[in-house]
Amino acid sequence: MSWRGYAHKFGDDINTDYIISGKHKFKTLDMNELAKHVMEDIDPNFYQKIKPGDFIVAGKNFGCGSSREQAPRALLAAGIRGVLALSFARIFFRNAINCGLLVLECNTSPIQNGDEMEIDLLVGKIYDHTQGVQIEARPLPQVMIDILQEGGLVNYFKKYGSFRGV
Numbered sequence: 001m002s003w004r005g006y007a008h009k010f011g012d013d014i015n016t017d018y019i020i021s022g023k024h025k026f027k028t029l030d031m032n033e034l035a036k037h038v039m040e041d042i043d044p045n046f047y048q049k050i051k052p053g054d055f056i057v058a059g060k061n062f063g064c065g066s067s068r069e070q071a072p073r074a075l076l077a078a079g080i081r082g083v084l085a086l087s088f089a090r091i092f093f094r095n096a097i098n099c100g101l102l103v104l105e106c107n108t109s110p111i112q113n114g115d116e117m118e119i120d121l122l123v124g125k126i127y128d129h130t131q132g133v134q135i136e137a138r139p140l141p142q143v144m145i146d147i148l149q150e151g152g153l154v155n156y157f158k159k160y161g162s163f164r165g166v
Contacts, residue, residue: 001120001121001122001145001148002118002119002121003053003081003102003119003121004116004118005051005052005053005054005081005116005117006054006114006115006116007055007056007084007111007113007114007116007117008046008049008054008055008056008113008114009056009057009058009108009111009113010042010056010057010059011059012058012059012060012061012086013059013060013061014058014061014062015064016063016066016068016070016071016092017041017065017066018039018041018042019038019063019071019074020037020070020071021037021041031070031073031074031077034070034073034074034077035047035074035075035077035078035079036078037074038074038075038078039056047078050078050079050080051079052081053081054079054081055119056075056085057084057108057117058084058086058108059085059108060086061087061088061089062083062085062087062088062092063083063088063089063091063092063093064089064092065089067091068095069095069098069099071092071095072092072096072099073099073101076099076101080101081102081119082101082102082103082104083101083102083103083104084104084106084108084111084117084119084137085103085104085106085108086106086107086108087105088103088105097140097147097148097153098147098152098153099153100147100148100150100151100152100153102148104119104121104126104138104140105138106136106137106138107135110128110131110133110135111128112130112131114130115129115130115131116130117129119137121140121145121148122145124136124137124138124139124140125137143163143164146164
């Protein structure tokens with residue numbers, strides 16, 4: 001299970017209101033509409049820069065703030081495949097997995113904005129083809145990998161009815 005895309009780098013403490021501002025997330029439930037506004041308070045042209053399959057790369061505490069699922073769902077709708085960060089707010093991390101958004105903790109310091117990235121989830125490696133470096137990701141539990149492979153928790157339960165092995 002691997003993905004390729006380009007890095008869009010941000011700093012520390014990117015909260016859920018930066019990901020999708022409250023001025024938008026309370027007006028509509030249409031994720032395609034919300035997708036047009038992801039990260040706009042930090043980069044007003046962000047939506048125009050991304051291509052399907054791209055990655056957000058950040059520092060520590062990504063996704064702090066609100067526990068609403070609009071943030072990871074809007075990122076997915078915008079075409080973002082995953083987020084690589086030094087650390088995540090726990091509620092965002094779990095919401096992202098449940099929605100099917102790849103989230104990996106790793107050292108993001110070598111990655112630069114615009115780098116071509118490849119993520120191999122099954123071996124836990126991130127390849128930055130632009131910088132020529134390989135980065136180890138903190139391994140995800142198998143159940144989280146299974147949920148991501150199915151496109152989120154709802155799809156997982158539709159397929160299996162419960163957690164496998166439980």
